[in-house]
Each structure stands twice: as structure tokens, then as C-alpha cells.
Amino acid sequence: MGANIRFLHHPTSQPCRAVHQLMLEAGIPFDEEIVNLMDGENETQSFKDTYNPTGQVPILVDGDFVVWESPAIASYLAEKFDIADNWFGATMQQRALIQQYCHWHSTTLRRGAGAFFYTHFAECIWGDRDYSKEIEKGKYTLLESMGVMEAWLGTSKYLCGDEISFADLLSFHEFMSHFAGKIITDADWGKHPNIRKWFDAISERPHTKAVSEMIMAVGAMRLAGDLIPMTRKTSLAKGTEITPGLPY
């Protein structure tokens, strides 16, 4: 372990993959530490006390400084490493648009992750139960968000202009989970051609495959009917349940 920044993450996590891809694309040196979300390492009190009271990843540690929430991490990295302007904006307006996307994302598309979680992870945690209400809510939120994004991507190649930015990576990795788990039907992709074109373009980027390898493997296992080994008993997608306080 050197003097590099430390990146605490798990490759099944959408916001972790967005930050991971940014670091690879921008050539930022980092030491990678996988946090075992499957067994709830992130929920121990010592983890929360040391890194993040919410227990969530991604987390960046730079010496004594700790920051969590993926857009905050990305903006810190952009400044610290003076990365190419496309990632966090060259002008005040571009930076505002990227922030605009990140704020919109956290209460919309990100909440749609419940569709993936309750379709594929919930059974591995709590067994074979009825998750249909949560899945329905997740899909509704996902499709509602896709409607907004379809219009958005009709006016520019990427979400915040004609160059890729961190907003695209943040968004793309939500879709990558849905793609891996076949949450979005062919008919729904067909109704959103701008999103599909954008998704396919980012899929072709050199680092996308490596960053997405584990979620593709998880999707393939679940679609084949296999369970992912997990000992945690709590949600990985907190806030997407229908009844707050229930164990699922």
C-alpha cells in the first residue's frame, strides 16, 4: 500500500463503478480496497465510525481526509488531479449542468435501482418472498426517469453536452445493472432509442467492460437461477423498500 488515495468500493455497486471508471479513464492512481458488502462488512460500527456513518460505499480516503457520495468523490478527484475538463466541466455553466444531473439522479434514476435489487439480490438475502410491490415501484421510477432522459439525450450526444462527463458514468452504471439483470425489456429499450444509442456508445469505451465484469457475472448467475452467496440480512438498496422499517 503506497501513498495513493484509497478507493473503498464493491464492483456490484453502481455509484462505485461510476467513480472507478472515472479514475481509470482519467488515469488517476489509486489503491483499491473491496468492502465485503455481501457479508455486511460495511455495516459494522467500526466501519461506520472510521469511514461513513451511513455504511455505504463508495468512499475515498486521501490521507486523513475521507469523503463519500459518488459525485462529491468525483468532484474532489477532478480538482485534485486536474483531470480533463470534459469530466467535470470547463465552464461555470458546464459544471452547473453536471451538478444538475447528479442532483436529479439521486432521487430519480438511482431509486429505480430497487428494481434490480428486489429482482435479483433480495432472494439471496431473505429467501423466496413476494417482492413484487418493490419491483413494481422500482420499475415505475426507472421508466419515469427514462422518459426524462430520452428527451434530454435527444438534444445532445451526452447528458451534459457533446462530450462525456461524470454525469454519464453515474447514469450509465445504473443502466448497466439493469442490462446485466435484464430489468429493462426489449420493448422498453425500443421506446427509448436515444438512451439505447448512448448506452451502446459508453459500453464500447475501453474501461467499461472491466469495471462491469462482476455485475455481468451476477446478472448471469441470477438469470440462470443461481443464488449469490450472502450472509447479510439487510438491504443493499436502502430507501427503495415500500414499507420503511421492514427487514426487506
Ligand SMILES: N[C@@H](CCC(=O)N[C@@H](CS)C(=O)NCC(=O)O)C(=O)O
Ligand atoms: N448516494 C450514494 C449511494 C451509495 C450507495 O447506495 N451505496 C450502496 C451500494 S450501491 C451501499 O453501499 N449499500 C450498502 C448498504 O447500504 O449497506 C452515492 O452516490 O455514493
